[in-house]
Amino acid sequence: MDRERVRTANRLVVKVGSSSLTTPQGMIDGDRVDALVDVLAAQRNAGRQIVLVSSGAIAAGLGPLGLTARPRDLATQQAAASVGQGVLVARYTSSFARYGLRVGQVLLTADDMMRRSHHRNAQRALAKLLDLGIVPVVNENDTVATDEIRFGDNDRLAALVAHLIHADALILLSDVDALYDGDPRRPGARRIPEVRGPEDLVGVELGKSGRVGTGGMITKVQAARIATGAGVPVVLTAAAYAAQALSGADVGTYFHPQGRHPGTRLLWLAHATTGRGRLWLDAGAVEAIVTHRKSLLPAGVTAVEGDFSAGDPVDLCGPHGETVARGLVNYDAAEIPELLGRSTRELAATLGPEYERELVHRDDIVILEPLTGA
Incomplete structure (x- = not known):
């Protein structure tokens, strides 16, 4: 019954991580992109509004720049993002076009959430895109972001976008199918099907990020806490289970909304500022x-x-x-x-x-x- 809120949600934010979109060499995997778009386009054509928060710009820029690993310095990350963002959006544009859908690119920095005038502008822009039937593809603007004004990962960005547009649910897709009570690669690790509050996370081991991404399980749990604290239910699962998650099936981990609806000011202060x-x-x-x-x-x-x-x-x-x-x-x-x-x-x-x-x-x-x- 709890996941019924996801199944009936009209406005959804779906976040997908770099590792779910790219090859180990850092190139965009066209088959993976198409598989995700197949699911999202079906939901969009069924009348649901979808905002896609997509990582992958820096990862997509690795191959064209001849890099074998994610760069550590900010300048090279910005260069990779500049090249990769065009590759990423072009791929989404062609893939959604198979279903007669258009996409709109929206690049945000933490500063856009911190400055209230920027915050309102982002809110209006996303609302208008949705009203026009466009699928917004949101990413952090890594090309111009500095270390001092970065989200650091798109999980937190997705949670803030969910609050920004008053989403009915947030779906976090990665290469891990759920939150586990330990390393899922170890025997005996158990899936945590739902989280009702902080007490359900006591003793849970939260892993670190993979090779091409910046996030990890800890950032996803933090993002879930942001969203659920704003009254938005969250499902965390693998990209392969996107369709099941959107249909309300018992996959991944479901984070219950807390029933608290803090004002934008306090949510901004807690999660979009440093x-x-x-x-x-x-x-x-x-x-x-x-x-x-x-x-x-x-x-x-x-x-x-x-x-x-x-x-x-x-x-x-x-x-x-x-x-x-x-x-x-x-x-x-x-x-x-x-x-x-x-x-x-x-x-x-x-x-x-x-x-x-x-x-x-x-x-x-x-x-x-x-x-x-x-």
């Missing part, structure tokens, strides 16, 4: 923020790191360096050392009434829960 600096909190300030959801006052801060401006996202760290929350700071980094450990009343009396305010207001703080699992 802290530009860090504020170190004493134990009392951690309890006030995490347990009582209070604002952060200068009296509870012991140290500041980084170079940031008022309005930037900063990580809020406990006494042992653990990141417990992220918030939009009200002061420049250079102003904060003089404020540390002092009450707002004292600061107002000595520095002026404009200093009688929080370092970070509670409405601009999101608690960052650690990912459960090993």
